[in-house]
Structures are given as C-alpha cells and as structure tokens.
Amino acid sequence: MERDDEANFARKMIELRERWEMSQSEVARKMVERGFDNYSQMTVSRTEKGERPIRLGEARVLAEVLGSSLELMMRGTHEEEFLGAVEKTQAAISTKMFDAAFALWDYADLTSDIDHLRLALSTFDRETESDSRRALETLEELRFPVSAVALWAAEMVAAGRDLTDRELLHSDVQRLKRLAGDYGKPEATA
Template identity: 30%
Template sequence: MSEYPAPSVDEERFRMNMRLLREKRGWSQGEMSRRLIEAGWNIFHQTTVSRIESGERPIKLGEARAVAAILDVPLEKMLTLPEDARIAEELESARTRVQKNYDNIVAHTDILEHELYKLRNLLGSARVQVPASERPSVQDLVDNAEHALKMSAEGAVAKGKEQFRQFIKGDDQAQDILQEFGSFDAYHEALDVTSPDELLDEPPRMNPATGAPDPGNYF
C-alpha cells in the first residue's frame, strides 16, 4: 500500500484548505481572483476560483503553487487535513505575534534606556545651573524628572504582567486550570498526553465558524 494518499484525497484537501484559508483572510472569491491575476495568472477569474473550490474543475500543479503563494503558505500545507492546517496556521500566527511583541519590547527598551540616560544628564545640569533656592518654580519639574528616573524596563514588564494577572482573575477557564494544575506550565505538560477538554473534565469551547474546538481558549 502506498504511503501517499490517493490523488483525489490531495485534491479534496487542497480545495478545502484553499477555501478555509481564503475566508480566514477575509477575501471573497473575487478578491482572490484579483490577487492571482495581479500575480500574472490571468486565467484565474472569480468563476475559476469558484469551480476549483467546488471541485468542478481540477487544479494543475503550477496553479496550485500560485494559490499557495498568494495565501502565503507552503504548498505541502495545502495538502494536509484542513483541521491540521488550521491549527498549524493559528500556531504560526500566534508565534509570529509573540515574536513581534518581543521584538517591540527589545526596541522600546533600548529607546527607554537612551531617554533615561539623556534625562539623567539633563537633570544633573539643571541641578548645577538652577539651584532650587533661586528658582523654586523649577523644583516641580526637577521633582517630576527625578520620579521619571525611577522608571525602568523591568518595572514596565512587571506592570504588564500584573495587568495580565488581573485579566486572568476574570477568566473562568483560566481559574479552572490554575485550581486543578496549580500553574499553566503544569497544564501544558499534561497537554502532551491528554486533550484540553479531558484535562478540564468539560466539553471544549467551540469555534462557531468551524464547528471545531477552539485551541485559542487554552493557555
């Protein structure tokens, strides 16, 4: 028996993923047609997209590569089970957002440290040039600057974590996880061998768009 699925299986998976990924991006069939035509595939009219997705028209290898490129996913991903493809895309999308926010923190930390450095130097000069006893009105500005120097990247991160903890306190499912496992790390380790709904002993929250369990509800 071949280790590869039958051609009809690949074609069906491709069509389903093509539609699901197109809809996930908020594109109509006409919008996808426009993007493919702009990429040089003039045969891809809206009716062509519709016929491929419905299975009325087979798709050639070159066309499949073009569709995958427009959707910005590897061609092999288009041949996976739609549920697997959806989970893979959501994971990659979440990972990308985490990386982007991490990079933003790094960049803004660098900016913050530079601004603190400049403020520290300006404050030193102000203390020398404008003694508080001579210009009391400036003292408020000096006090504000000294307060600002107490700010730090570590403090900002700690404040952000505290805001997240407050958010978690209002999330019922998160509280169920913490009560049963003690921490999200322990929960994640248990996920390696058990499904989320079995761990929590309750049915999973469903994604109304797909009718499938929504992994975004789990931490």
C-alpha cells in the first residue's frame, strides 16, 4: 500500500506539474522558497521517477506547490475515476431533481391560468359560451394538486410506463383523482 501511495504521488506530481506548465526547475525553486534549501531540479526528477524517498512534510508542501493536497496526490487512478463518476452522477441527479421541481412549478403556473380562462369565459355571449364552457371543463379535468401530480409521475417512472405516450395521462385521470383526494381539492398551488 505504501508503495502504491508513493507511485500515485509521483504520477500525480508529473501530471499536475505538466498541467500547470511548470518545469522541474520551477518546482524546485518554489520548494526552496518554502524552506527546502537544497531542493534542485534533480531532486524533483528523482522524486517523479520514484528513485528517492519523500518525507511527509516535503510531500505536503509539494502538493501545495502543485495546487493539490497530500490526500489527492496519493489517490490512485481508479479511485479518482470512481470519485469523479460519483461527483458527476451527484451533479446530474441534483440537476434532474431541480428540473422536476421546476416542471411542477410550471404545471402549477399553467393550472392557475384556468382561473383567468374562466374569467374570460364570462365575457362571451351565450351562443359561443357552451362550446367554450365544455373546452374549459375538459381543461379543468387536468387540474390536480402539485403533490398528486408528483406522486403520479413517480409511480409512472417506477412502473416503467412509456412517458412519451400522451394517452397515458387520459387513461390515468381516475388515478390522479384518487391521489388528488388524498392531497386536497384538485387545485394546483405554487
């Protein structure tokens, strides 16, 4: 394990030095500035090749010079890849959670438009009102509490239902009505 740590440190040392476009001489100069008086380009070269042991304090300062930490410098490639994958997945999950929350917020905003449409309907004359009233009633059938819609969507995903099938919503209106009964009257609120 100790040899792995040293090999990882040496590999990471080269990688970071090259990433920061630093020469071995520049690294040696920065080490001298931090109190390692006899540090030379040859010392850096031998350290990178694993030809000389490195003391803990020296390793910590080298990591700082290279913009890293001792812990990260000793980490192996597989662990770095794994931790990178974990971080990437965590970011993607967070993004999707917020996307879902914003989609529910948008749903609540859209369903609140039903109230505005109902007001607009009151300005229509009696002849056109009946068709418009039926259209509004159809629209009102899609108005549910946001929590019921969220639970319904979660059930659809868990069941592996085809979410691209728009007929799914119409076939599941009864389920949404039951969920709405569990969460209050069918009105969405933001």
